[in-house]
Amino acid sequence: MLDLTYEPPAPKVIQGARDDWELVIGLEVHAQVASAAKLFSGASTLFGAEPNANVAFVDAGMPGMLPVINEGCVALAVKTGLGLKAAINLTSAFDRKNYFYPDLPQGYQISQLYHPIVGEGEVIVDMAPGIARRVRIERIHLEQDAGKSIHDMDPALSFVDLNRTGVALMEIVSRPDIRGPEEAAAYVLKLRQIMRYLGTCNGDMQNGNLRADVNVSVCRPGDYERYQESGDFAHLGTRCEIKNMNSTRFIQAAIEVEARRQIAILEDGGTVVQETRLFDPDKSETRSMRSKEEAHDYRYFPDPDLLPLEIEQAWVDDIATSLPELPDEKKARFVLDYGMTEYDADVLTAEVENAAYFEQVAQVSGDGKASANWVINELFGQLKKDDRDIGDSPLSAAQLGRIVALIRAGDISGKIAKDLFEIVYLEGGDPEAIVDERGMRQVTDTGAIEAAVDDVIAANPAQVEKARANPKLAGWFVGQVMKATGGKANPAAVNRIVQDRLGL
Ligand code: ADP
Ligand code: MG
Numbered sequence: 001m002l003d004l005t006y007e008p009p010a011p012k013v014i015q016g017a018r019d020d021w022e023l024v025i026g027l028e029v030h031a032q033v034a035s036a037a038k039l040f041s042g043a044s045t046l047f048g049a050e051p052n053a054n055v056a057f058v059d060a061g062m063p064g065m066l067p068v069i070n071e072g073c074v075a076l077a078v079k080t081g082l083g084l085k086a087a088i089n090l091t092s093a094f095d096r097k098n099y100f101y102p103d104l105p106q107g108y109q110i111s112q113l114y115h116p117i118v119g120e121g122e123v124i125v126d127m128a129p130g131i132a133r134r135v136r137i138e139r140i141h142l143e144q145d146a147g148k149s150i151h152d153m154d155p156a157l158s159f160v161d162l163n164r165t166g167v168a169l170m171e172i173v174s175r176p177d178i179r180g181p182e183e184a185a186a187y188v189l190k191l192r193q194i195m196r197y198l199g200t201c202n203g204d205m206q207n208g209n210l211r212a213d214v215n216v217s218v219c220r221p222g223d224y225e226r227y228q229e230s231g232d233f234a235h236l237g238t239r240c241e242i243k244n245m246n247s248t249r250f251i252q253a254a255i256e257v258e259a260r261r262q263i264a265i266l267e268d269g270g271t272v273v274q275e276t277r278l279f280d281p282d283k284s285e286t287r288s289m290r291s292k293e294e295a296h297d298y299r300y301f302p303d304p305d306l307l308p309l310e311i312e313q314a315w316v317d318d319i320a321t322s323l324p325e326l327p328d329e330k331k332a333r334f335v336l337d338y339g340m341t342e343y344d345a346d347v348l349t350a351e352v353e354n355a356a357y358f359e360q361v362a363q364v365s366g367d368g369k370a371s372a373n374w375v376i377n378e379l380f381g382q383l384k385k386d387d388r389d390i391g392d393s394p395l396s397a398a399q400l401g402r403i404v405a406l407i408r409a410g411d412i413s414g415k416i417a418k419d420l421f422e423i424v425y426l427e428g429g430d431p432e433a434i435v436d437e438r439g440m441r442q443v444t445d446t447g448a449i450e451a452a453v454d455d456v457i458a459a460n461p462a463q464v465e466k467a468r469a470n471p472k473l474a475g476w477f478v479g480q481v482m483k484a485t486g487g488k489a490n491p492a493a494v495n496r497i498v499q500d501r502l503g504l
Contacts (some may be wrong), residue, residue: 086121338368364401
């Protein structure tokens with residue numbers, strides 16, 4: 001097993017008016033299953049359709065309609081569980097969570113409270129090279145999304161759009177193992193990355209594909225370790241839950257202000273009330289939505305319309321064999337196989353498409369390290385400038401691979417390679433052919449380089465004097481020769497001949 005070793009990061013400490021405080025955070029992430037059809041109906045999940053265009057009778061809660069489980073959604077939840085190294089429960093069950101809301105026409109949400117499909121797993125959250133937090137996953141359950149109520153389209157009327165009603169969600173519940181706002185954001189991004197590798201959730205946060213409820217509490221230094229040793233939550237502070245966050249920037253801001261609010265209460269001698277709060281990014285504050293006393297009693301009970309969900313180990317094993325190489329493994333392999341830094345490996349494995357592109361460049365060029373540099377510095381830089389993804393890069397991996405191969409073979413210098421990169425990026429074409437057509441090939445013919453060096457030496461007697469007294473100045477001659485040859489002379493050869501001719 002390829003394994004990068006890591007240390008945990010230091011927890012974030014906030015200095016209150018009197019004391020130091022640490023943060024404890026647990027997340028409930030709602031990830032939309034990347035399925036074309038809903039969890040219990042064949043209606044489409046396509047985003048941006050006409051309101052109420054994608055609604056089956058069962059989604060609309062029509063009397064007598066029966067839900068039928070979508071096997072594809074179950075398979076994607078299992079795949080997600082396997083990707084998070086989690087236990088898969090061969091028997092799980094659906095419960096009704098009863099509440100009234102206009103965009104929930106059934107009058108209940110079908111969820112999995114008592115017997116979730118996925119049990120305990122883990123996510124390694126990288127914070128810096130060699131620094132990572134292991135966050136335990138408590139469970140993942142499948143549930144239905146609710147629809148959307150629209151209150152701001154008409155002064156007198158509210159509208160209901162049921163397109164999202166019944167779309168499959170995976171609720172991924174973490175243990176309270178996250179110790180700061182940056183870690184929380186990095187955790188969400190790591191989950192997103194893993195699920196995008198797996199193809200189980202698109203992770204499009206703007207479209208609400210990935211939303212998080214963020215639980216925050218504060219404690220005194222040492223208390224978290226006491227909780228970890230004993231498993232006793234009494235060592236931790238009372239938590240508040242901030243609902244429905246769909247931006248990592250807001251998650252960080254919300255945690256920070258919520259922790260400070262709790263610290264102010266505690267230092268004032270007050271107590272934190274467990275409640276659900278909402279973050280207001282404009283005012284940068286959290287506001288109470290409902291307290292525990294007002295919390296709904298959902299009257300959960302097993303859904304009588306659905307049999308317990310039984311899956312077979314052989315089916316799970318099949319899904320396991322279809323798992324792709326995951327980000328942690330890919331990253332470790334890139335460090336080992338290509339000798340790149342962990343930082344570069346992070347950049348290249350952020351998206352699976354980037355990693356695949358890089359590996360093709362490396363394969364064509366035969367030089368992993370140089371390929372990593374060219375992909376990260378030149379290609380990503382240029383794509384970013386042009387606001388493009390790797391998917392619509394004008395430069396194919398094969399083309400970039402051949403450019404790097406030309407450098408490696410000594411056919412072109414690194415400097416000329418940048419010109420070549422620009423030409424192929426803008427105009428397309430075969431790198432070797434362009435090098436030949438435009439006379440870009442590096443001059444390795446020593447005779448020609450010697451002549452150029454001799455010319456520069458003959459024309460600059462004063463500089464020759466200086467360089468003989470101070471050998472560091474020989475670089476000036478190398479520069480002049482490179483200029484005279486249009487950058488095409490082999491720099492190592494120029495350097496050697498300059499040293500030789502100056503008698504250094
Ligand atoms: P509930 O059923 O009330 O939602 P859970 O046990 O499911 O409670 O916990 C919900 C989330 O709250 C989990 O992600 C968990 O890690 C987190 N959590 C629990 N206790 C704390 C705490 N003291 N501080 C921060 N987060 C917590
Ligand atoms: Mg919960």
